[in-house]
Each structure stands twice: as structure tokens, then as C-alpha cells.
Amino acid sequence: xxxxxxxxxxxxxxxxxxxxxxxxxxxxxxxxxxxxxxxxxxxxxxxxxxxxxxxxxxxxxxxxxxxxxxxxxxxxxxxxxxxxxxxxxxxxxxxxxxxxxxxxxxxxxxxxxxxxxxxxxxxxxxxxxxxxxxxxxxxxxxxxxxxxxxxxxxxxxxxxxxxxxxxxxxxxxxxxxxxxxxxxxxxxxxxxxxxxxxxxxxxxxxxxxxxxxxxxxxxxxxxxxxxxxxxxxxxxxxxxxxxxxx
Ligand SMILES: CC(C)(COP(=O)(O)OP(=O)(O)OC[C@H]1O[C@@H](n2cnc3c(N)ncnc32)[C@H](O)[C@@H]1OP(=O)(O)O)[C@@H](O)C(=O)NCCC(=O)NCCS
Numbered sequence: 001x002x003x004x005x006x007x008x009x010x011x012x013x014x015x016x017x018x019x020x021x022x023x024x025x026x027x028x029x030x031x032x033x034x035x036x037x038x039x040x041x042x043x044x045x046x047x048x049x050x051x052x053x054x055x056x057x058x059x060x061x062x063x064x065x066x067x068x069x070x071x072x073x074x075x076x077x078x079x080x081x082x083x084x085x086x087x088x089x090x091x092x093x094x095x096x097x098x099x100x101x102x103x104x105x106x107x108x109x110x111x112x113x114x115x116x117x118x119x120x121x122x123x124x125x126x127x128x129x130x131x132x133x134x135x136x137x138x139x140x141x142x143x144x145x146x147x148x149x150x151x152x153x154x155x156x157x158x159x160x161x162x163x164x165x166x167x168x169x170x171x172x173x174x175x176x177x178x179x180x181x182x183x184x185x186x187x188x189x190x191x192x193x194x195x196x197x198x199x200x201x202x203x204x205x206x207x208x209x210x211x212x213x214x215x216x217x218x219x220x221x222x223x224x225x226x227x228x229x230x231x232x233x234x235x236x237x238x239x240x241x242x243x244x245x246x
Pocket of ligand 1: 107108109115116117118119150151152153156158181182184185186187188189190191192195198
């Protein structure tokens with residue numbers, strides 16, 4: 001998915017406030033407080049000496065319009081590298097292993113533009129995808145005992161209803177996710193455009209920030225971390241551990 005210029009502009013606006021509060025250079029702040037490094041397809045090492053990042057950072061000092069430079073640079077990059085550690089994808093969902101005992105769930109919209117992926121109409125499809133995903137876990141990750149996730153999406157009833165109750169009930173705020181889509185994704189709609197209401201709310205809150213410690217509260221929704229035993233998932237999707245269907 002190609003993200004809109006406004007999505008980058010919103011993050012740059014946030015970075016400028018961080019610069020004003022911390023007196024740090026803009027390139028460092030863009031690396032530490034925005035999702036731009038990931039969106040350039042550079043992975044998640046956040047290496048300030050990465051040659052592509054250096055080329056981008058050098059250009060910052062030579063442009064009058066950082067948003068424009070950033071978006072042109074983004075469009076020049078290859079399509080994003082898939083996350084290396086993903087084991088299996090099923091429709092909008094995928095999972096990665098996190099150590100031997102835990103699987104981590106990810107979401108990415110793959111529906112056509114006109115379809116609301118989290119709508120009640122599409123709920124049977126989402127549940128079928130998750131059932132297939134956890135069937136794969138049951139067959140291939142026998143040592144897994146826990147399931148974890150982190151996302152702003154766990155604030156939405158439309159997303160929570162796809163998962164077992166104990167999992168969504170375990171939600172705690174995940175601090176300092178400024179580099180990650182589990183926080184910034186709340187400003188996007190399914191077509192990669194900025195959600196006007198959420199962005200306006202964010203900008204309004206941002207204009208009142210006086211301390212670095214208040215930056216997280218500018219985000220209308222927080223990233224939430226959730227975790228639950230894998231048996232809850234097998235029961236919820238009608239599966240049995242080890243791949244024997246219940
Ligand atoms: C997740 C995503 C597809 C939702 O987009 P969308 O176009 O709103 O999708 P839907 O139409 O299915 O919306 C589902 C519901 O959530 C609501 N919703 C979506 N984003 C919201 C937000 N930021 N704040 C409040 N409600 C929101 C919608 O209004 C809708 O509610 P409704 O059914 O009561 O009207 C989109 O935000 C996205 O692709 N984000 C980027 C990727 C991302 O964040 N991935 C997760 C990384 S961890």
C-alpha cells in the first residue's frame with residue numbers, strides 16, 4: 001500500500017514539536033519519533049548510519065520543504081521489504097514467533113478499497129482467516145504456549161471481536177511506540193489516506209504540549225499490548241492443540 005503525503009506530513013509535524021522540546025537535530029528526531037525509517041523499507045534496526053537513511057538525512061539540511069523531500073524520497077524507495085520473521089499469513093492476519101513459547105499476531109488490510117475490513121459483514125471472513133492461522137500454529141508451533149499482540153487496533157470493538165475475551169481484556173498501554181505502526185496506524189484509513197478527525201484531534205493536543213513526557217498523550221488512541229494463553233485461541237476458533245479439530 002502506498003501511504004499518502006499527509007501521513008508523512010503529520011509525523012514531521014510531530015517531530016518538529018519534539019525538536020522544539022528537546023533541542024535535538026531533526027534527523028535524529030525523525031529516526032526516533034516517527035515511522036519514516038520503516039516506511040522507507042529499511043527494516044527495524046533504526047541504524048542512523050544506514051546509507052539510505054544518511055542520504056535522506058543529508059537532504060534534510062538542503063530542502064526548504066521537509067514534507068516534500070520526505071515524500072519524494074519515500075516514492076523513490078523499493079516497495080517495502082516483507083517482515084522477515086513472519087511465519088504464516090492468512091488474509092489480513094499473520095504471525096511471527098517470539099521466542100519458542102510465544103506467537104505474535106499482526107494485521108494488514110488486504111481488502112479492495114471499497115470494503116471495510118473490520119465491518120460486521122466481513123467478520124466471518126476475518127474469523128475464518130484467524131482460524132486458519134491458528135490451525136497453522138497448532139500444527140507447526142507445538143511448543144507455543146502464549147499469544148501476544150501490540151496495536152492501537154485493540155481499542156476498536158470492531159477489531160477486539162475477532163479475538164478471545166481474555167486476550168483483549170489483558171490490554172495494557174505499550175509505552176514509547178513512536179517509531180511504530182501500532183501507534184501511527186490510527187491516523188490511516190484502509191486506503192492509506194489520513195483520517196481527518198483523528199489528525200485534527202492530534203494536532204490540537206500537540207499545540208498544548210509543554211513537556212516531552214506529555215507527547216504520548218497527543219495520540220487519541222494508545223498502542224495496547226495484549227497477551228493470553230494459546231488454549232484460549234484454540235477454543236475460540238474451534239481448534240484443538242496439535243492440529244486435532246475440536
Ligand atoms: C486498520 C484500518 C484498515 C482501519 O481502516 P478503516 O478504513 O477505518 O476500516 P473499517 O472501515 O473496517 O473500520 C472499522 C471500524 O473502526 C473504526 N475506526 C477505524 N479507525 C479508527 C480510529 N483511528 N479511531 C476511531 N475509530 C476508528 C471505524 O470507524 C469503523 O467503525 P464502525 O464500523 O463503527 O464505523 C486502517 O486504519 C489501516 O490500514 N491502518 C494502518 C495499518 C495498521 O494500523 N495496522 C496495524 C498495525 S499494528
